[in-house]
Amino acid sequence: MHARLRQFTALATGTLLAACLSFAAPASASTTAVAATTQAPTPLVVNARWAGHPTYDRIVIDLRGYAPAVTVTPVPHLVYDGSGKPVPLPGKYFLEIRLHPAAAHDDAGQSVYHGPKLQKIDLGKLKGIALTGDYEGYVTFGAAFDTLPYYRAFPLHSPERFVVDIAR
Structure with missing residues (x-):
């Protein structure tokens, strides 16, 4: 029973971590895109x-x-x-x-x-x-x-x- 609980916990933690990483990538990409468009081009x-x-x-x-x-x-x-x-x-x-x-x-x-x-x-x-x-x-x-x-x-x-x- 304890082995199954550890497997479930590990699987849930991995899924949660993967979900957090996938949400973080688009947010940082959009922040970078906004910063690039607001920065004045080099004269x-x-x-x-x-x-x-x-x-x-x-x-x-x-x-x-x-x-x-x-x-x-x-x-x-x-x-x-x-x-x-x-x-x-x-x-x-x-x-x-x-x-x-x-x-x-x-x-x-x-x-x-x-x-x-x-x-x-x-x-x-x-x-x-x-x-x-x-x-x-x-x-x-x-x-x-x-x-x-x-x-x-x-x-x-x-x-x-x-x-x-x-x-x-």
């Missing part, structure tokens, strides 16, 4: 351009989506992200412009960036620009100058873009 970097003005040079990075956080940092030299190889731009002073979260490719890995990868420029201050990285949610540009750059950086909206103005 895409689609172009970089520049222009010379009477008192400043301007770099504009065009975006699709919202404006991500951006840091602009003076660096002693420019290198490509990942490889660490030097970026062949003329200049003695450099700025690194890093956007995060951002991507210059779509979910399939295809590039959405249509700007220059490496461009020498001859403006009053700006001597070159390069796309130096698109990796793990970071897109990085480098800018080259012959003299120390004094700059102001800010986002603009409608359409979304990020601007670096360099005083002449």
Whole structure:
């Protein structure tokens, strides 16, 4: 009699456990689906351009989506992200412009960036620009100058873009 009771208890416990697991799987899957649909897609970097003005040079990075956080940092030299190889731009002073979260490719890995990868420029201050990285949610540009750059950086909206103005 006790053996039958133990078998029944084990069978009932196993059935109950299996039922709980089957109920838990759809609930967590639906929670994940809701979280994925409410999360904003990563902003895409689609172009970089520049222009010379009477008192400043301007770099504009065009975006699709919202404006991500951006840091602009003076660096002693420019290198490509990942490889660490030097970026062949003329200049003695450099700025690194890093956007995060951002991507210059779509979910399939295809590039959405249509700007220059490496461009020498001859403006009053700006001597070159390069796309130096698109990796793990970071897109990085480098800018080259012959003299120390004094700059102001800010986002603009409608359409979304990020601007670096360099005083002449």
